[in-house]
Amino acid sequence: MRKIYILGAMACMFAACKPSVTINNPVSAGNATFTNYLAIGNSLTAGYSDHSLTISGQVNSYPERLFEQFSLVAGNAGAKGPFIQPLLVGDVGYPTAKLVLGTIEDTCEGTFSLGPVTDSDPLNAADGNRYVSPANHGQINNIGVPGIRVADYPVAGYCALNPYAQRFYQDVNGTPMDELIYMVHNLYPTFFTFWLGANDVLGYATAGGQGNGTGNAVPIAGNIYGTNDITPTAVFERIYDSALVVATSTGASGALINIPDVTSVPFFTTVPANGLYLTRQGQADTLNALWQTQFPNILFHIGYNYFIIQDNNGNTRQAVPGELILLTVPMANLTCYGWGAKSPIPSQYVLTTDEIQFIRAATKTFNDYIYQESLKYHLAYVDMNTYLGTIASGISYNGIKYTAQYVTGGAFSLDGIHLTQRGYALVANQIITTINAYYHSTIPLTDVNKYQGIQFP
Numbered sequence: 001m002r003k004i005y006i007l008g009a010m011a012c013m014f015a016a017c018k019p020s021v022t023i024n025n026p027v028s029a030g031n032a033t034f035t036n037y038l039a040i041g042n043s044l045t046a047g048y049s050d051h052s053l054t055i056s057g058q059v060n061s062y063p064e065r066l067f068e069q070f071s072l073v074a075g076n077a078g079a080k081g082p083f084i085q086p087l088l089v090g091d092v093g094y095p096t097a098k099l100v101l102g103t104i105e106d107t108c109e110g111t112f113s114l115g116p117v118t119d120s121d122p123l124n125a126a127d128g129n130r131y132v133s134p135a136n137h138g139q140i141n142n143i144g145v146p147g148i149r150v151a152d153y154p155v156a157g158y159c160a161l162n163p164y165a166q167r168f169y170q171d172v173n174g175t176p177m178d179e180l181i182y183m184v185h186n187l188y189p190t191f192f193t194f195w196l197g198a199n200d201v202l203g204y205a206t207a208g209g210q211g212n213g214t215g216n217a218v219p220i221a222g223n224i225y226g227t228n229d230i231t232p233t234a235v236f237e238r239i240y241d242s243a244l245v246v247a248t249s250t251g252a253s254g255a256l257i258n259i260p261d262v263t264s265v266p267f268f269t270t271v272p273a274n275g276l277y278l279t280r281q282g283q284a285d286t287l288n289a290l291w292q293t294q295f296p297n298i299l300f301h302i303g304y305n306y307f308i309i310q311d312n313n314g315n316t317r318q319a320v321p322g323e324l325i326l327l328t329v330p331m332a333n334l335t336c337y338g339w340g341a342k343s344p345i346p347s348q349y350v351l352t353t354d355e356i357q358f359i360r361a362a363t364k365t366f367n368d369y370i371y372q373e374s375l376k377y378h379l380a381y382v383d384m385n386t387y388l389g390t391i392a393s394g395i396s397y398n399g400i401k402y403t404a405q406y407v408t409g410g411a412f413s414l415d416g417i418h419l420t421q422r423g424y425a426l427v428a429n430q431i432i433t434t435i436n437a438y439y440h441s442t443i444p445l446t447d448v449n450k451y452q453g454i455q456f457p
Contacts, residue, residue, distance in 0.1 A: 025442050025444075026442060027072045027073050027074065027442055027443065027444060028073065028440075028441055028442045029073045029077035029078065029439070029441050029443075030436070030439040030440035030441030030442070031253070031439045031440055031441070032077070032191055032253050032435065032439040032441055033076075033077045033190040033191060033253070034070035034071075034073060034077060034078055034079040034190065034191045035076060035077065035078070035079060035080050035190045035191075036079075036080070036141075036187055036188060036189045036190045036191070037063075037066065037067055037070055037079050037083065037141060037189060037190075037191050037192070037193075038141055038142075038143070038183065038184065038187055038189035038191075038192040038193075038247075038252075039061075039063035039066070039141060039142040039143065039144060039192070039193050040143055040144070040180065040192055040193065040194045040195070040196065040243075040247060041143075041144040041145075041193070041194065041195035041196055041257075042144055042145060042146060042147065042148045042149075042195070042196060042198060042199050043144065043145075043146035043147060043199075043418060044062075044144070044195060044198065044418065044419070044424075044427075045061065045062070045063060045142065045143075045144025045193075045195050046058065046061065046142065046144035046145065046146050046164070047059070047060060047061030047062075047063075047064070047085075047144070047424065048146045048418050049098070049413040049415075049418050049419060049420060049421070049424075050093075050098040050099040050100070050116075050413045050414045050415055050418070051093075051096065051098060051099045051116075051413075051414065051415035051418075052093030052094065052096050052097060052098035052099070052122065053088065053093065053094050053146055053164065054088065054090075054091045054092070054093050054094070054098055055087050055088045055089070055090065055091050056091050056421075057421075058085050058086075058087055058088065058142075059085070059087070060421040060424060060425075060451060060452075061085070061142065061144070061424055062424040062425070062427045062428040062431065063083075063085075063141070063142045063144070063193065064083065064085070064142075065424065065425055065428035065446045066193065066428050066431060066432065067079050067081070067083040067141070068446065069428070069432060069443050069444060069445070069446055070191070070443065072443070072444060073441075073443070079191075083141045083142075084133060084139050084140050084141050084142075085140065085141065085142040086131035086133075086140055086142070086167055086168035087131070088123060088129060089123065089127060089128055089129060090123050090127065092119055092120045092121065092122060092123060093119065093122045093123065094122060094123040094124070094129055094163075094167075095122055095123070095124055095125075095129075095163050096122050097118045097119045097120055097121060097122040098118075098119050099116040099117065099118065099119065099413075099414040099415060100116070100117060100118075100119045100414070100455070100457075101114050101115070101116065101117075101407070101414070101454065101455065101456055101457055102114070102115070102116075102117035102457065103115075103117075104117065106331075106332070106335055106336075108332070108335055108336030108337075114407075114456075114457070116414040116415075125163070129167055130166075130167060130168075131167045131168040133168075137186065138170055138182075138186055139186060139187055140168060140183060140187075141187065143168075143179065143180070143183050144195075145162065145164050145165045145176070146162075146164045147162055147164060147199060148162065148164075148165065148176060148196070148199060149196075149197075149199040149200045149203075149225075149231060150196050150197055150200050150231060150235075150236050150239050150240050150243070151200055151225045151231040151235055151236065151239065152176055152224075153175060153176045153177045153180070153239050153242070153243055154175055154176075154177055154223050154239060155175055155176070155222075155223060155224055156173065156174065156175050157172070157173050157174075158174075158175060158176050159172040159173075160172075161224075165179075170182050177239075177242065177243065177246070180243060180246050180247070181246050184246055184247060184249060184250060188250050189247075189250055189252045189254075190250070190251075190252050190253070191252055191253055191254055192247050192252050192254040192255075193254060193255050193257060193431065194243075194244065194247055194254060194255070194256050194257065194379075195256075195257035195384075196240065196243070197236070197240070197258075197259045197366050197370065198259050198260060198262065200230065200231035200236055200259075200362075200366065201230050201231075201259065201262060201359050201362050201363055201366070202262050202417070203227045203228050203229070204228055204229060204230045204355075204358070204359065205262050205263060205268070205351065205355075205359050206267070206326070206328075206417075207227075207228040207348060208312075208326055208347055208348040208349055208350055208351060208355075209312050209347070209350075209351055209352065209355035209358070210228050210312070210347070210348050211226055211227075211228025211229040211230070212226070212228075212229040212230065213229075213230045213355055213358030213359065213362070214230075214358065215230055215232050215233050215358075215361075215362060215365075216232060217229035217230065217231070217232055230358060230359070230362045231362075233362075233365055233366075233369075236366055236369070237369050240369065240370070240373065241373065244256075244373055244377055248377050248379075253378075253379065253380075253439065254379050254380070255379060255380040255381070255382050255431060255434060255435055255438075256370050256373060256374045256379050256380070256381055256382065257382040257384050257431065258366075258367040258370050258371070258381070258382065258383055258384055258385050259363050259366055259367055259370070259384075259385060260363075260384055260385050260388045260389070261360065261363060261385055261388075261389060262359065262363070262417070263324060263351065263356055263359055263360065264388070264389055264392055264404065265388075265404060265412060265416060265417050266327065266404055266405070266406035266409070266412050266416035266417075267326065267327045267328075267415065267416030267417045268324045268326060268327070268351065268416075269324070269392075269404065269406075270327050270406040270416060271325040271326070271327060271329060272304075272325070273306055273307060273319040273320075273321070273322075273323045273324065273325055274304045274305060274306045274307070274319070274321075275304070275307065275325070275334075275340075276300075276304070276305040276306070276307050276340055276341055277303065277304050277305070278300060278301070278302055278303065278305060279302065280302065281302055283300070283302075284300040284301050284302060284305075287300045287341060287342070288300055290342065291308075295316060295317070297317070297318075298317070298318050299318075305318075306318040306319040306320065306321075307319050307325065307339075307340030307341070307345055308340050308341065308343070308344045308345065309323070309325075309340070309344050309345045309347070309350045309352075310344040310345065310346055310347045310350070311347055311350065311352045312347045312352065312355070316344045319350070320353065322353060322356065323350065323351060323352055323353055323356070324350070324351040324356065325345065325349060325350060326348075326349045326350070326351070327406070327416045328349060329345060329349040363385070367385060380434050380435050380437075380438035380439065381434070381438075382430060382431050382434045383434075384427065384430065387427075387430045388427075391403060391404045391409070391411050391426075392404045395426075397426065397429075397448045397449060398447075398448070398449055400448075400449050402422070402423070402426065407454055408454075410422055410423070410453040410454070411423035411426060411453075413454070414454065420451075420452065420453045420454060421451035421452045421453070422448050422449070422451045422452065422453045423453075424451075425446050425447075425448040425451050426448055428446055429445045429446060429448065432444075432445055432446075433445070
């Protein structure tokens with residue numbers, strides 16, 4: 001019978017630790033001063049993981065790892081605590097429950113397998129998740145807001161659009177730029193990390209291109225852009241620079257982190273476009289007869305076949321090499337109800353070739369600008385795009401291999417976009433490596449393998 005295969009997903013992998021030799025160099029800040037460290041960013045900065053924000057994710061964020069390593073510098077140049085994050089009161093997830101590995105039933109096959117399931121009821125505002133900084137005059141060192149875009153920074157009353165910002169923003173009626181100004185003047189940072197921009201392309205990608213990807217989007221109201229649109233280049237550049245003016249206003253040094261290629265993460269690579277497997281010629285003949293009259297270019301054969309999709313131009317066709325099926329596609333509809341074989345996969349679950357090109361072109365344009373900003377403000381430039389891209393082919397840390405494989409790769413969490421605790425530690429080490437090279441510091445790397453990856457039941 002016809003079956004759907006997710007190539008490589010859920011395969012069990014085990015790796016053994018190998019002995020390593022550590023050479024201890026004197027820890028030095030070099031040309032940087034880490035005394036007051038501020039982390040500016042989005043969900044990746046906040047420690048978001050498994051489709052939610054949790055306290056365990058927050059305390060294992062990459063800014064937390066950076067602060068710990070910056071604190072190893074002796075004297076006035078080392079980071080001084082406390083490093084304050086707007087911590088939640090619980091660990092089930094806010095405002096949606098986190099994902100965990102659990103038992104999923106294939107209703108048409110009658111089989112069970114491990115897969116992501118919702119953990120429990122999420123925390124919400126009634127649970128007391130409005131954060132109030134205790135006895136520190138509103139000091140917060142990590143102002144990462146899940147979902148925030150560069151385009152959102154001038155939006156007044158942004159808290160009404162984003163519950164993560166509402167949790168800790170000082171002025172719920174102000175703009176994210178107002179909040180940045182307040183936090184910078186309050187903390188007076190000597191060093192900052194700045195990782196913004198991924199959401200300016202990610203919303204378009206996760207919506208299956210159901211928005212404007214040309215870079216010519218117009219506001220839907222006032223200065224608010226649609227969450228499914230790629231931010232226009234001129235808007236991105238103007239606001240990004242304005243935010244950097246604020247971040248550097250205290251004379252702080254820092255590091256700018258560029259935007260990853262979001263199409264390379266498991267959310268887009270787990271379900272293969274050619275995942276329709278036919279075991280008998282009769283199956284192929286039946287499908288060919290179904291489609292031949294209206295769509296003669298659709299052809300099936302024994303073995304792996306490309307799914308039938310609907311693109312955003314309304315065309316029904318077979319996917320082509322390089323096109324992507326989103327992880328959010330309902331698997332039961334593929335395995336039980338003929339999506340991709342007897343009927344097309346709807347366009348919101350597909351990234352076509354032209355949509356992928358929009359995403360990658362915008363990412364390159366934004367990253368080129370971020371690099372120019374690093375030169376303009378004399379800041380370290382962390383090429384996270386290239387680094388996270390290497391995870392697709394695998395990287396090793398002290399004998400443990402990390403890949404972009406869904407579930408088993410170790411670096412990405414169950415939402416397929418955000419990182420595990422180990423993934424965030426890998427990111428922290430890449431940032432430290434870049435900082436050391438740029439500022440001539442000798443900050444030691446953190447031990448990635450002591451943190452958690454995906455937890456199996």
